[in-house]
Amino acid sequence: MLRRILSRRVSVEAMLEFAMWLALPYLTIGLVWAFFDAEQVHLIDAALRNRIPAGSDVGAFVLTAASWPARVFGFDLCVG
Template sequence: MIETLMWLAIPYLLIGLVWAFFDAEQVQLIDTALRTRIPAGSDIGAFLLTAAFWPAGLLGIDLCVA
């Protein structure tokens, strides 16, 4: 069961990383929201959040880090 989930995670993460690469505006919005909370890693955190929640972006839902 764990092996199946790991194999399914590979395409999910690859699609997410490509999505985050091309959705730079969303990454920038999340980065500015995270800059006050984690100033040292806000850019990486914003990129990873955008990559993890790419299905929401595919449906047109914008992420809000308030």
Template sequence: MLSRRVSVAAMIETVMWLAIPYLVIGLVWAFFDAEQVQVIDNAWRARLPAGSDIGAFLVTAAFWPVRLLGIGLCAG
């Protein structure tokens, strides 16, 4: 399988198709993990007052595998 030639466009398409379930799971995880979103939002509010809530939601959504293992995200 490693000897097959694959175009760059096909590789990008594969990555994009794999990103869809990752992002959907992450957004659902962030929706239900509101406590972690609030912790990050409170830590970021002084540095990023306009978008700390959206940023906290997106960080929680992006790092859902880490939270799945029970590791807390460092908000500072």
């Protein structure tokens, strides 16, 4: 059965569409998570302020939104 599924020809367009449909809930959950986890955003912002002073707040929000699965399992993002 797996061989039959893997032998199907799939276009690049279909693969990109599938990836975008998978990314939509991931990003939505990540943005909601980052909105409610303001303390983590602030900690990452403080660590990034020396490296990218003009965009550390946006970078911290994006990093927090992207790393939400690790935070669910209790891992802290170490930006140092």
